[in-house]
Amino acid sequence: MTPGSAAAPTRQLSLGKALNAGLRQAMLDDPSVVLMGEDIGALGGVFRVTEGLLDEFGEQRVFNSPLAESAIVGTAIGLALRGYRPVCEIQFDGFVYPAFDQIVSQLAKMRARSGGRLTVPVTIRIPVGGGIGAVEHHSESNEAYFCHTAGLRVVACASPADAHTMIQEAVACDDPVIFYEPKRRYWDTADVVVGSPPADGLALDQARIARHGSDVTVIAWGPTVRTALDAATVAEQEGKSLEVIDLRSLSPLDLPTLTGSAARTGRAVVVQEAPTFTSLGSEIAASITEQCFDVLEAPVARVGGYNIPYPPARAEEQYLPDIDRVLDAVDRVLAH
Amino acid sequence: MTPGSAAAPTRQLSLGKALNAGLRQAMLDDPSVVLMGEDIGALGGVFRVTEGLLDEFGEQRVFNSPLAESAIVGTAIGLALRGYRPVCEIQFDGFVYPAFDQIVSQLAKMRARSGGRLTVPVTIRIPVGGGIGAVEHHSESNEAYFCHTAGLRVVACASPADAHTMIQEAVACDDPVIFYEPKRRYWDTADVVVGSPPADGLALDQARIARHGSDVTVIAWGPTVRTALDAATVAEQEGKSLEVIDLRSLSPLDLPTLTGSAARTGRAVVVQEAPTFTSLGSEIAASITEQCFDVLEAPVARVGGYNIPYPPARAEEQYLPDIDRVLDAVDRVLAH
């Protein structure tokens, strides 16, 4: 039985392996899909997300690239113009900046620059965020830069099942997609229905209510979804009901889902790893307030990284939003 | 009489010439100040901001660089580590991205990365924004990227007098500064007191109330300050009193001035050229709301560029916030 057929198998997979299976499926489904990036070949990438794919698909489709991020993205654009569907791996979040020009001025704008004539279906996979005790530049949460860039879609998966589906949807999407993978959740394991996603897949645009609740809406994405869910579990014991939203799509935002929830609860907290200043959290707070001003009981609270460079590993616990900080913010909006 | 002495001369200067005089003063005051960038030598830069400085200070201090933005910033960091105080010109806003890695991972973080041991007093001048009928990549408003980057100061001048003072303060500042020059206001002319700024200069941190008013706070920076002031003039005729704040410092924000005004008026509108999504406007709206939630009469309104790539020149009037769009937003917050 081929993967993606009606009775797709369910398997227990880590988020990393779910991505791996998703990439494999995407390559099986579409011969124009090619993978490129540093150490993605024999090594399978430093997080093993491309493990086994070189063996299965060969060097023509899994390209272990020279060490140059601008060239990875720049040549991916060229390949896309030729009709390929490249999936680039950036080894760590902090190493995407050499490619910033190619992403922001070329990839994001190519369609608009060409008056809608050119399509550049490039997916850029980025392991994101902290919490794994890494050295500098390996723990950045830089989604704000790409969210602010018109012409890109920015998504973040938070669970193995979503990882599997969303990577396939990202690859299939004709718009360029920045695809964030929550580094410290690569080893989170859950049941995944392996196979092609339904053709009418909407995950790339749609937020998911990860837990229903009535007192406060907690909005998270990528690595902080689990933090928010854990906080909700604790809050429940304290008699507070948190609704947790997993954004999935960071740009565009699924605003109806956010405002719908915030209107119901009257209170919202955004939880992100990135520094708060001029961040996606700022946007969410501003947007929700714009639309729900009259029904909000408290200003939207933001819990995030501090506005300082990411700290050394042994101080990262103090930096990263944890259950306590989420609950603290929940208490603040409830107390308002 | 030397410039900078007690009885400093007042001259009618365009914003561009005020910058030029400010750079000259900074170079006179501190021999470690050097200028570098593309075409800043004999040509004086494409906007003539460095005109005459090569002749006056020589090739050692005014360096017409090879065409490589990453190298401009990267070598400026090296020069700063050597004790120099480099001022880099990026020719147009859209050409700063090749230097993004050096700015975001190196310049912004060098002090923190070195545990506070290293100081990199680099100023990066960027002509910013649209409105001059330019071709693509020449009209970007990209302050959000740098505002989101901890370790940088981001400022924008809006008037000739401020341009003259602020550029000197930026150069004298020991932190790296992204210095935005509102391109379409280069030719705005006003009286400027030429000379060194007072030693206790605070412009780099402090917003300026450009016009006092009581009904709505309008917050603008760089090129939109004049738009906001013009809107205030029109609004006055309609019986509405707008308070216009010229941010000057985009990061950090002078929040007390903003919340002070918003608390007084109860209503605020942010006016920027940049696309609104995940922008400085988002941050301002979120921050003001956080602190003034109970006294705000309406949600903070944002007027900005649309979330699309900057349009071709002949469509830019439809894109850029103008008096009408500001007044429309003012009416909306007043009607709430």
Add this chain to the structure above:
Amino acid sequence: MSAHVVHDVLHGPAQVPVAGQAPQQYLRMDGTLNPACDLELAVTPQLARSLYREMVLARRLDQEAYHLQRQGELGLWLSCRGQEAAQVGSARALRESDWIFPAYREHAVALVRGVAPAELLAQWRGCCHGGWDPARHRMHIYSLVLGTQTLHATGYAMGVRADAAGEVVLTYVGDGATSQGDVSEALNWAAVTRSPVVFFCQNNQWAISTRVGTQTATPLHQRAAGFGLDTVYVDGNDVLAVHAATTMIAERVRAGGVPGFVEALTYRMAGHSTSDDPTRYRSSEETEYWERRDPLTRLRRFLDNNGWSDPAWLSELDGEAEQLAADVRAACLALPEPRLEDVFAATLVRESAALATERAAFTAYQDSFL
């Protein structure tokens, strides 16, 4: 290390660094054959005349566009005057099925590729960013961020190689742009992947006000050779030499050789753009020196010397050029005004709900003024 021996006849006052080597030249300034030329070329009257024709047309288009800018009909114009030989000679060396990734000054190339005047001028009038359909002309839109297109070309060529398509990809890059990291990455990446791409560098000796001597300490073709490319250095004002050199390199690449790099030494006869004032940074002596090396004049002398330029043909060509100028003007003035709605529509392939909402709000706002 590089010796900075200056070949006076070719280089004039701008003093390009040259390591003891003169560019390949087929035609001398007086239009006679250079016996030292190593390049192979079968010059037929047809070839020479058709190259001349395209250079004349490009020159005329350039001139008309310049006037349109001066009259306020274009926002900006970047002249290709003086570079017609480099552009026409190289573009004509390709097959129609080969793909071109230009920088932004390749108007003569665009003409060779059949880009219509309206398509070419639209961008400079401010009506769009990229005016033509790349697939139709097998020519990508202009890239204004320097050097970025060299990576696109390399990636495209990787695809060509994977497809075993037998095409060659040619990308234009200026002397100034070679300083960008992207260009070095492209040269290296092309060599490592052995992709069928030719980098055609128009060394017009200036990047706005910056001399090529500020961009490099060695000849640019020497740098490319350092990365492992197959290089040739050619007199860029000699259309026959450019044509022969580019053909040679392109066919070697097509046959599976390492990627190529052609350095064509030429001169930007006008200012960088209509906004530029070149008198601030270069002497009239220098400009005149290069005026005397005008690529059109040289080929014309060759045609005259060979008796290949009869008055009837010349006057026909004149007429054709004037017609083109008239077409350019008419096309420019007839260009439709751009609509912001169209930029909204071209932002994403699958418009998001958020963008649709924003577009609707914009349209409603615009309509409120009707």
Add this chain to the structure above:
Amino acid sequence: MSAHVVHDVLHGPAQVPVAGQAPQQYLRMDGTLNPACDLELAVTPQLARSLYREMVLARRLDQEAYHLQRQGELGLWLSCRGQEAAQVGSARALRESDWIFPAYREHAVALVRGVAPAELLAQWRGCCHGGWDPARHRMHIYSLVLGTQTLHATGYAMGVRADAAGEVVLTYVGDGATSQGDVSEALNWAAVTRSPVVFFCQNNQWAISTRVGTQTATPLHQRAAGFGLDTVYVDGNDVLAVHAATTMIAERVRAGGVPGFVEALTYRMAGHSTSDDPTRYRSSEETEYWERRDPLTRLRRFLDNNGWSDPAWLSELDGEAEQLAADVRAACLALPEPRLEDVFAATLVRESAALATERAAFTAYQDSFL
């Protein structure tokens, strides 16, 4: 174009592309002098023994750090095992007043420069990003974003030149990092500005799991020559050859020559880092091949051959190495935990009111748990 002639004796299975040229070698594998060597070097017992001593100490430090990582005391360790000759030989070729911009694996260089074990390990334990005072050691902190430091070094060297200070700046860069645009920009910029900088490339044949053959189609020193640098290709496992070659280039640079580029062919004997599993991508045969070319062994043979390695000295060195290992361990365990307050304090020179407010809120929040 580059011929890919592989010198088997030197290159082994990883097959570095080499254009017909073998690296300069002073000592053969058996520790005897290579008569083909062009390099000048006055080898005194003092020099040879002091180089050996520093290599041994570096090896021991590296080993101890590796163990500390395996025991959970370091978050990560990037071993310099196998590269001691390249690092010690080059660092010792400089004057104390010369400045060094390392990449991140230059632990032996740090040792030469007097960086204390605690300062060196702090970063890898997760206590800070840069552990030492660059001014004190005239050695910049490590740069983990590949290639960025080459531009800092070039800029610093521009300053040295402007100051007419007579110093030389040396920057280390890996074979993989050379693919970054920044490195090409640095090579070019250095050549154009003729700044006193030497690029020392440790070609250890791997960038994590990627062979150098994926990074370049030509020898890296050939690429540097293309930009106009003064280059030398040297056996990086031969500390005497490295020392001689680096001295030669550095002194030519100091005397006002063009910037230099030393390619030292060596081998990364350990995995890329303690997180890496090199068995996934390279054979034990290859590793063993290079184990036999261990730089310490080679110099030791030379010392032995010359009777310069008396047992007393060797056992003293052993003791010194063990003491260093003990110091490394003790220093590591004694490192103070980092405080987020310190990162706040180091973010801006002049703390902004906004940041002060945020810091105060953070401190108050932390204190609320006390």
